[in-house]
Amino acid sequence: MKALEEKIKQDGEVLSGDVLKVDRFLNHQIDTDFMFSIGQEFAQKFQDEKITKILTIESSGIAPAVMTGLQLHVPVIFARKHKSLTLTDDLYTANVYSFTKQTENQITVSRKYIEPNDRVLIIDDFLANGQAVFGLLEIAKQAQIEVAGVGIVIEKSFQPGADKIKAQGIHLESLARIKSLTDGQVEFMPE
Ligand code: G4P
Numbered sequence: 001m002k003a004l005e006e007k008i009k010q011d012g013e014v015l016s017g018d019v020l021k022v023d024r025f026l027n028h029q030i031d032t033d034f035m036f037s038i039g040q041e042f043a044q045k046f047q048d049e050k051i052t053k054i055l056t057i058e059s060s061g062i063a064p065a066v067m068t069g070l071q072l073h074v075p076v077i078f079a080r081k082h083k084s085l086t087l088t089d090d091l092y093t094a095n096v097y098s099f100t101k102q103t104e105n106q107i108t109v110s111r112k113y114i115e116p117n118d119r120v121l122i123i124d125d126f127l128a129n130g131q132a133v134f135g136l137l138e139i140a141k142q143a144q145i146e147v148a149g150v151g152i153v154i155e156k157s158f159q160p161g162a163d164k165i166k167a168q169g170i171h172l173e174s175l176a177r178i179k180s181l182t183d184g185q186v187e188f189m190p191e
């Protein structure tokens, strides 16, 4: 998505440790008109997939997920992150390790909002190591529902997540694909 690449070039900041900061439009302040166009883009890419629901993780996945749900006229469920020590009978749970933060989070989704014939689209803001997506895939597996695909706003293609998802035969659409963040420069993958 050309407009997203432009936005990243204009507003993105490359931090040490191969981290791209996009707090101006995605991870802190949200550019609502721009996020609306992100939703349109995902909706168009997955329009033939008979999506019944969108699945994401709080917090930064929610904005692109909601904009996509708005276009496809389907609800959005965001998995919650918390270490639950109490009864989890009514929840699907998966463990997600964050390499960036070096913490393990348990993510949970209430069984109440998943239906047997659901066909979900997983949406997230970043794809790096793929831990978040694999956590959501694990929940879909437990719920025995179909995953129609995965939509990512910014893929860091030099990290292993994207290849691991594609290796499973999953339909992955990333709106921007970053080849490298070396020397403070954002280099995109060729189209
Ligand atoms: P993974 O899910 O792909 O394995 O990601 P990883 O563990 O490497 O990263 C953990 C968190 O950091 C995730 O957000 C992920 O979206 C985010 N992240 C990874 N690389 C970058 C980057 O270059 N820039 C930014 N801005 N974020 C990155 P999270 O912990 O789920 O936080 P949030 O959704 O509450 O914001």
Ligand code: NA
Binding pocket: 057, 059, 060, 061, 124, 125, 126, 132
């Ligand atoms: Na995220």
Ligand code: NA
Binding pocket: 027, 060, 125, 126
């Ligand atoms: Na994030």
